[in-house]
Amino acid sequence: MPADLRSTDRIADLRSDTVTRPTAGMREAIATAAVGDDVFGDDPTVNALENHVAALFGHEAALFAPSGTMANQIALQLVAPPGGELLAGADAHVVTYELGAAAVYGGISTRTWGSDGAQLDPERIAAMIRPAGYPSVPTSAIAVEQTHNLGGGGVVPLSVLRDLRAVADAHGVALHCDGARIWHAHVADGVPLAEYGALFDTLSVCLSKGLGAPVGSLVVGSRERITRARAIRKRMGGGMRQAGLLAAAGRYALDHHVQRLAADHERAHRIAEALAEFGVVEPARVRTNLVPLDLSKSALDAPTLAAEAAERGVLIAAMLPRTARLVTHLDVDDEAVDHAINVLSDLLA
Numbered sequence: 396m397p398a399d400l401r402s403t404d405r406i407a408d409l410r411s412d413t414v415t416r417p418t419a420g421m422r423e424a425i426a427t428a429a430v431g432d433d434v435f436g437d438d439p440t441v442n443a444l445e446n447h448v449a450a451l452f453g454h455e456a457a458l459f460a461p462s463g464t465m466a467n468q469i470a471l472q473l474v475a476p477p478g479g480e481l482l483a484g485a486d487a488h489v490v491t492y493e494l495g496a497a498a499v500y501g502g503i504s505t506r507t508w509g510s511d512g513a514q515l516d517p518e519r520i521a522a523m524i525r526p527a528g529y530p531s532v533p534t535s536a537i538a539v540e541q542t543h544n545l546g547g548g549g550v551v552p553l554s555v556l557r558d559l560r561a562v563a564d565a566h567g568v569a570l571h572c573d574g575a576r577i578w579h580a581h582v583a584d585g586v587p588l589a590e591y592g593a594l595f596d597t598l599s600v601c602l603s604k605g606l607g608a609p610v611g612s613l614v615v616g617s618r619e620r621i622t623r624a625r626a627i628r629k630r631m632g633g634g635m636r637q638a639g640l641l642a643a644a645g646r647y648a649l650d651h652h653v654q655r656l657a658a659d660h661e662r663a664h665r666i667a668e669a670l671a672e673f674g675v676v677e678p679a680r681v682r683t684n685l686v687p688l689d690l691s692k693s694a695l696d697a698p699t700l701a702a703e704a705a706e707r708g709v710l711i712a713a714m715l716p717r718t719a720r721l722v723t724h725l726d727v728d729d730e731a732v733d734h735a736i737n738v739l740s741d742l743l744a
Contacts, residue, residue, distance in 0.1 A: 407731035407738075408710045412576075412659075412684060412724035415607040421647045428643035432636050433459070434629070440639030444646045448600065448613050451649075452592030456621035458614045459642055460633050463488075463575050466599035466612035468496045469627045471536065473597055473620045474569035477502030479535030482523055485510040486545035488573055489538050500631065504532050512546020515539070517558040524566045536569040537562075541591070542576045542583075545714070548663075548685030550580045553590065560594045570594065575601040575612070579683040582656045596620075605656055605684060606648035607725040611641050652725065659684040659723040662732045666721060669736040673743040686721040687714075693743065700742060709738045 408414050417425065431438035441459050449457040460466040467489050475481050481497060483490050485507040489497060497503040508519060520537060527533035539559065543549045563570040572595040574580075581588055592598065598615040602608035614624050628634060635641070660683050667681040675688045688711075690697055697713035704711055712720045721735065 405708050405731070405734050406710070407708060407727065407735040409721040409723065409727060409731075409735055410710045410712045412604040412607075412722045415603075415725045417609055417644060418607065418651075418725070420651065421607070421644050424643045424647040425640050428639045430637040430639035433638040434634040434636060438637065438639045438642070440646070441642040444642040445613065447646065447649070449615055451588045452598060452600075452615050453589035454592055454598075454615045455618040456616065458621050458624045458628060459635075459638060459645075460599075460612050460614060460628055461610060461635065463573075463599060463601045463603075463612040464493045464496065465628070465631060465633050466601075466614045467493065467571075467573055468500055469624050469631070469633075470571050470597040470599050470614050470616070471497050471503055471538070472501040472627050473614075473616060473624060474571055475501065475503045475535035478504070478532070480504045480506055480525065480532045481536050481538055482520060482534055483507055483538040484512070484515075484540065484543075486512065486543075487538055487540050488544055488575065489540075491545070503535075506532075506534075510545070513541075513543040513549030513551045514546075515551055515555050515559060517555065517562050520559065521562040521566065524562075524568060526566075534566070534568050536571055536596075538571045538573060539595075540573045540575075541580050542683050542685070544575070544685070547680055547687035547720075548576070548579065548683035549680070550583050550682055553584065553586050556591070556594050569596040571596065572598040574598045575604055576683065578653050579605055579656055579660070582654065583660060583682050602645035602648050605659060605724055606645075606652045608644040608648040609641070611645045613645075655725075656684065659725075659727070662723040662727060662729070663721070665732060666723070666736060666739075670739060670743065673740070675743060684723045686723075688719040688721070690717045690719060693717075695742065700739075703742055704735075704738055707738045707742075709735045711735075711739075
């Protein structure tokens with residue numbers, strides 16, 4: 396909680412779904428987890444989680460990593476060699492919020508298409524692909540975000556992903572999915588996880604956002620790629636020892652918190668409908684748990700709105716000067732949603 400937050404009887408923390416706290420059942424799973432040494436490969440709870448997630452997505456193997464950023468960067472190094480090029484959207488997490496890690500750790504060049512959130516144009520992306528040969532930087536991989544963070548939690552349609560897979564195959568490049576919130580896409584569109592998995596060479600999937608685990612993501616791919624991924628994880632400082640304590644939380648989240656994401660989606664849509672009258676959000680575009688507020692025509696900029704809302708017990712994120720974001724999650728109930736709607740409506744009015 397920010398140090399300058401004034402005392403209030405109610406706090407609605409809508410900054411991110413990363414602020415969730417382990418439930419009682421999850422804490423019990425952590426306390427009773429069987430553990431080993433994961434660097435030696437003998438932590439049974441980690442191994443079981445990796446096998447389970449790989450099977451969910453129809454892949455051969457998976458690797459547990461401490462964070463989504465590390466999982467993404469391991470995956471990118473698997474599909475793009477040093478000197479290779481990654482294509483991604485201009486607002487993609489892998490090029491916007493990971494501090495240039497693809498270049499720093501993988502020697503990977505990135506080139507982006509214009510910001511369009513989840514509205515991808517496979518033909519436009521195909522036209523950007525550069526073949527190998529002097530003096531161009533050859534395109535090695537394409538990255539897609541599902542759901543799209545700065546795209547307001549937008550879901551890339553399955554048909555579009557299939558077209559993009561065909562583009563990748565035709566040009567001999569790999570396709571990576573930053574699936575930090577792919578569980579939300581799965582619940583929103585009803586697409587089986589294995590159908591998503593079949594379209595990508597590598598995926599990173601997060602357990603510590605909407606699913607509510609305290610930490611952890613996984614890299615998903617072929618057995619050969621995940622063998623290489625273990626070496627990259629160690630090189631990046633991601634080898635953990637008795638990591639079964641963390642893996643147990645992730646497995647509990649997968650077993651208990653996936654289908655309940657529909658409640659987060661409903662609450663997010665309720666917020667969007669309530670704030671639509673102020674011209675800051677289009678409810679039809681809010682399909683998952685992210686509610687973007689466009690303040691370009693508002694008297695309040697995002698930092699000011701966030702600061703004034705915090706004083707009244709509602710925490711939101713100022714993403715850009717004129718863009719704020721609200722995120723529903725495991726720890727946001729109906730009372731918190733009502734409180735947020737009342738406070739933000741008052742401020743925006």
